[in-house]
Amino acid sequence: MSHKIRIRELKKINLEDGYLIDGFPSIGFSSAIATESMIHTSKFEIGGVISSESFPPISVIKDGKPNFATRIFVNEDLKVGVFLSYLTLEQSLHRDAAKTMLSWAKKHKIKLIVSSVAVKSDKGEEEMIGVGSTESARSKIKEAGLKVLEHGTIPGIPGILLNEGNISGQDVIVIVFHSNGQGPDFKSSAQLCMTMSKLIPGVSCNIPSLEKEAEKAEIIIKETQEESQHLKDSMYM
Template sequence: MSTKMRIRELKKMDLEGGYLIDGFPSVGFSSAISTESMIHTSKFSITGVISSDSFPPISLIKDGKPNFPTRIFVNEESKVSIFLSYLTLHESLHRTAARLMLNWARKKKIKLVVSSVAVKTPEGSEEVVAVGSTEEARKKIKEVGFKVLENGVVPGIPGMLLNEASLMEQDVIVILFHSDGTGPDFRSSAKLCEAMGKLIPGIACDMSLLQKEAEKAEVMIKETEEESRQLKDTMYR
């Protein structure tokens, strides 16, 4: 089965000098929940979809309308784009997804790509830690008051983004946030949303609205994960 992914743009957007947020679930679902919440609390509109023969064949029904489970949203005013997915991709697709985002970012002349990954940290630790693909990205991390990760391992799509971007000299920042990894976590999503807001101008998080959207997103994500699990087990044997 082909691992190729395709972007189908629904309309053109000027994103030169702007931002791209990786909303693919990694460990747990906080990344997807926080990006979903941003879309509902800021002026984002759908501008494209991502498809692949390797994706489980499912349609998300929202407000009576069919939706691709992996979509692209853009806030044209702030020049912020989001790759939002309710699919937890198989490991064989992580490198492909990272290259897809970076190639699209280069095509759109995007300045900074922001991703995230959940890690287990000491109980009560509130310090935000991040890692950058370039010297400029690491400088940005320090400027906003985050700690730069000196040694460690970043898995999955965020790790592949860092590796590939370092060769392309594309600025990528990966935020490491606390989560127990057992499922959707409003507190982790709120912390992540707040951290992204410091890196990306024009992104604000309304915490009361975020909690409501997190609850909706949690239901949808769980349904998508359950419906696609059997399909994925069959596809990746």
């Protein structure tokens, strides 16, 4: 089975010198929920869809309309693109997903990619920490008032984005946040959304509506995960 990930753009996109947000879920759903809230608040529109033979064959129905489970949203006024996914990708797809994102960012002359990763914690820590792929990315973290991570390990798609960005000179910032990893974590979603807005000029978060969006997003993500698992079980029986 091919792991090749394909992007199909649905319109002409101009994001030169802009930003790209990685909205793939990690631990819990906070990253997907934060990016979904940002999309609704800042009036993004769909710019493309992402597919792969390795993705489960699923259509996500919203407001009666079919949608790809992984899509690209854009706001050309703000020069921001978002890779939003209801799929929690298997580890075997992380490298391909990250490289696809980096290739797309290069094509559209993106100056900064912003990703995030959850650190599982039940203690309720609130501090957001940033990791940068380059000196300029680390300067942006400090300018936003965030602490820079000096030592640690960043797994998955965010880790690959950092490594590849370091080699190619692409600015990548990964926000490290705390989450209990269970249910729609409104608090960490809101904090993550607000932190992203410090790094990306113009984007905003409607915190009062975040809880409602979190509940809806959690239902869709959980349903997508469950259906994906059922499909995998039937495919390999």
